[in-house]
Amino acid sequence: MIKVGIIGGTGYTGVELLRLLAVHPQVELRAITSRAEAGKPVTDLFPSLRGHVDLAFTAPDAAGLEQCDVVFSATPNGVAMQQARELLAAGVRLIDLAADFRLKDPTVWETWYGVPHACPELLEEAVYGLPEVNRQRISKARLVANPGCYPTSVQLGFLPLVEAGVVDSDHLIADAKSGASGAGRKAEVHLLLGEAADTMKAYAVAGHRHWPEIRQGLEAATGKKVGLTFVPHLVPMIRGIHATLYARLTRDVDLQGLYESRYHDEPFVDVMPAGTHPETRSVRGANTCRLAVHRPQGADTVVVLSVIDNLTKGAAGQAIQNMNIMFGINEATGLSQPGLMP
Ligand SMILES: NC(=O)C1=CN([C@@H]2O[C@H](COP(=O)(O)OP(=O)(O)OC[C@H]3O[C@@H](n4cnc5c(N)ncnc54)[C@H](OP(=O)(O)O)[C@@H]3O)[C@@H](O)[C@H]2O)C=CC1
Numbered sequence: 001m002i003k004v005g006i007i008g009g010t011g012y013t014g015v016e017l018l019r020l021l022a023v024h025p026q027v028e029l030r031a032i033t034s035r036a037e038a039g040k041p042v043t044d045l046f047p048s049l050r051g052h053v054d055l056a057f058t059a060p061d062a063a064g065l066e067q068c069d070v071v072f073s074a075t076p077n078g079v080a081m082q083q084a085r086e087l088l089a090a091g092v093r094l095i096d097l098a099a100d101f102r103l104k105d106p107t108v109w110e111t112w113y114g115v116p117h118a119c120p121e122l123l124e125e126a127v128y129g130l131p132e133v134n135r136q137r138i139s140k141a142r143l144v145a146n147p148g149c150y151p152t153s154v155q156l157g158f159l160p161l162v163e164a165g166v167v168d169s170d171h172l173i174a175d176a177k178s179g180a181s182g183a184g185r186k187a188e189v190h191l192l193l194g195e196a197a198d199t200m201k202a203y204a205v206a207g208h209r210h211w212p213e214i215r216q217g218l219e220a221a222t223g224k225k226v227g228l229t230f231v232p233h234l235v236p237m238i239r240g241i242h243a244t245l246y247a248r249l250t251r252d253v254d255l256q257g258l259y260e261s262r263y264h265d266e267p268f269v270d271v272m273p274a275g276t277h278p279e280t281r282s283v284r285g286a287n288t289c290r291l292a293v294h295r296p297q298g299a300d301t302v303v304v305l306s307v308i309d310n311l312t313k314g315a316a317g318q319a320i321q322n323m324n325i326m327f328g329i330n331e332a333t334g335l336s337q338p339g340l341m342p
């Protein structure tokens with residue numbers, strides 16, 4: 001059994017990790033931390049886990065995390081980098097759901113996250129945890145940087161096009177919509193029912209911190225600079241991301257064949273039939289990215305539709321997929337749930 005600890009067990013990605021890990025056949029949950037709820041049974045906060053999780057929250061420094069085989073850090077940006085050295089030195093493997101180890105350049109990190117990086121020497125070693133790109137490196141990693149939610153949906157959507165070099169990669173456009181759980185469980189005015197329901201708006205148009213992360217991934221795939229316009233929106237739903245991606249074709253290509261062959265062996269990327277329209281509820285609670293590719297009016301613009309659940313393939317599910325790869329077990333173990341419709 002893999003001994004697992006979770007730092008940040010009261011947040012939305014924390015409870016999603018618990019939902020999935022509680023029924024994972026090869027996992028023993030050892031510790032779940034919270035500073036605010038230390039001492040309280042997990043099921044007091046999350047009755048959905050009654051009968052599945054028999055632990056109480058523990059303060060992070062009393063949780064015995066160094067006894068675990070792997071720790072998931074489901075904490076705000078900037079927390080995991082304070083603890084990474086110590087955990088790795090104790091022989092624990094670390095999967096960070098935040099952004100601390102995603103960007104390779106510490107100056108880019110500081111520009112977008114506003115604080116100097118606490119352990120830049122680990123950035124080189126950290127493996128970006130997008131299995132569809134880095135599976136081999138993840139299998140040997142001590143430290144995995146789990147991708148952001150928008151970057152997962154946008155990169156999986158664009159990768160077949162930029163890898164094949166069939167689009168103008170100077171002018172990629174990603175128009176993405178997220179449900180409110182993408183912002184986490186903390187109390188914020190713009191997430192109140194009266195502010196976020198029955199309305200929709202774009203935000204961070206001038207620059208969102210996922211922009212450098214997406215560019216870094218696409219540039220690694222193409223080996224050259226990529227031009228990207230990325231516009232996120234908050235929409236009145238709880239879970240889900242819908243990314244609509246646009247690129248100009250530079251060559252005629254069988255788009256459906258390209259996507260089907262790129263993702264043929266991928267357990268968690270589903271290429272839908274040509275001309276279809278995936279919807280977020282089809283992946284709700286599932287570790288799946290569902291894609292469809294279009295070429296409207298047969299013109300030279302390709303439109304890719306990419307949907308994920310931000311908490312599952314966009315965070316906790318993908319983190320567990322990474323854990324499965326790191327520990328050499330079937331990658332799909334514990335992750336076979338279909339989406340929850342309606
Ligand atoms: N929500 C989403 O869809 C996605 C989130 N992410 C990333 O995953 C991480 C977690 O997100 P999410 O679950 O939404 O966040 P939440 O705000 O919902 O939860 C954060 C958790 O971290 C704990 N925490 C906060 N500060 C500290 C600290 N200094 N030390 C230890 N624990 C701390 C909190 O509990 P307590 O204060 O009691 O300790 C809480 O359990 C974030 O970095 C987020 O950016 C990534 C992809 C998608």
Ligand SMILES: CC(=O)N[C@@H](CCC(=O)OP(=O)(O)O)C(=O)O
Nearest residue numbers: 098099148149178179180182183
């Ligand atoms: C709707 C909403 O607010 N979404 C969040 C996504 C945050 C996230 O999950 O990303 P990181 O892991 O990189 O912090 C946002 O735009 O900030």
